[in-house]
Amino acid sequence: MERRTLGTNGLQVSAQGLGCMGMSDFYGPLDDAESMATLARALEQGVTFFDTAEMYGPYKNEELLGRFIAGKRDKVEVATKFGIVRDPANPQRRMFDGKPENVRRSIEGSLKRLGTDYVDLYYLHRVDPATPIEDTVGAMAQLVKEGKVRHLGLSEAGPETLARAVKVHPIAALQTEYSLWTRDPEDGVLAACRQHGTGFVAYSPLGRGFLTGQIKRFEDLAQDDYRRFSPRFQGENFQKNLDLVARIESIAKEKGVTPGQLALAWVKAQGEDIVTIPGTKRRKYLDENLGAEAVTLTADDLKRIDAAAPKGAAEGLRYPAAVMGAIAK
Numbered sequence: 001m002e003r004r005t006l007g008t009n010g011l012q013v014s015a016q017g018l019g020c021m022g023m024s025d026f027y028g029p030l031d032d033a034e035s036m037a038t039l040a041r042a043l044e045q046g047v048t049f050f051d052t053a054e055m056y057g058p059y060k061n062e063e064l065l066g067r068f069i070a071g072k073r074d075k076v077e078v079a080t081k082f083g084i085v086r087d088p089a090n091p092q093r094r095m096f097d098g099k100p101e102n103v104r105r106s107i108e109g110s111l112k113r114l115g116t117d118y119v120d121l122y123y124l125h126r127v128d129p130a131t132p133i134e135d136t137v138g139a140m141a142q143l144v145k146e147g148k149v150r151h152l153g154l155s156e157a158g159p160e161t162l163a164r165a166v167k168v169h170p171i172a173a174l175q176t177e178y179s180l181w182t183r184d185p186e187d188g189v190l191a192a193c194r195q196h197g198t199g200f201v202a203y204s205p206l207g208r209g210f211l212t213g214q215i216k217r218f219e220d221l222a223q224d225d226y227r228r229f230s231p232r233f234q235g236e237n238f239q240k241n242l243d244l245v246a247r248i249e250s251i252a253k254e255k256g257v258t259p260g261q262l263a264l265a266w267v268k269a270q271g272e273d274i275v276t277i278p279g280t281k282r283r284k285y286l287d288e289n290l291g292a293e294a295v296t297l298t299a300d301d302l303k304r305i306d307a308a309a310p311k312g313a314a315e316g317l318r319y320p321a322a323v324m325g326a327i328a329k
Contacts, residue, residue, distance in 0.1 A: 001046025
């Protein structure tokens, strides 16, 4: 597995990490035994970068990952996130909290659940509009001084926020959705990361599984699957996005790879400062995703893929409108 460096302070991680969210939340039935087996397979295959957050579950995903890394802490890089607070009475209702006191409270909880005394990468999950980013990052920087956190990150933050944050402390990574059907980072975020020496972590590089070609009918999604509420999976958008996937499938077939592997290879090819964290809770999908590491895309391949899935080709917002409105500039 190739290693890549995030940020200027030398955080080295596997070029393909593993998003652990779906093991505990959002994507249908759970199976902790299979999730643990998937984590083990990932590490065996050279995946060392594992991504979680306190709000996944909530808390359950950090606990799951904590059980896995016990006795293996020196072999992995752990990234977790704070700043989204779920209402216990209504888990669908979420609030943002970037206040310094919550930074402290959150890291103590995460360290306990993960069973470790430090995390390699600590993200602000969403920017709190009521708290200056300088105050939040300042409190996060104190955790670096204390050795509880090694590197800082931001999730779903824009160029303006990043520019303010790096004046307080180096930001090793900015995490945002990026794939063949979500190319928003090309509108300034990637350029800002490169300007400030910040690495980029692409979550949902498979378009929440849609780009694998495995999802053919809305009805096949579990009743509690988050994607049932995603605009891109609704009504006419669903069929139009299937047409986009069909074009990707055609190119993938010619190259003798799966559409998911092609999609992952495309994201990785967008820069050596980009790391992908496709999420899965099953070994068979993990193995397929890891096959993308052997896919080489020529300049002609990239041109054809760009023509098949041009920027803005996906139909529908990537999140419901209210959630999109919470993404910082």
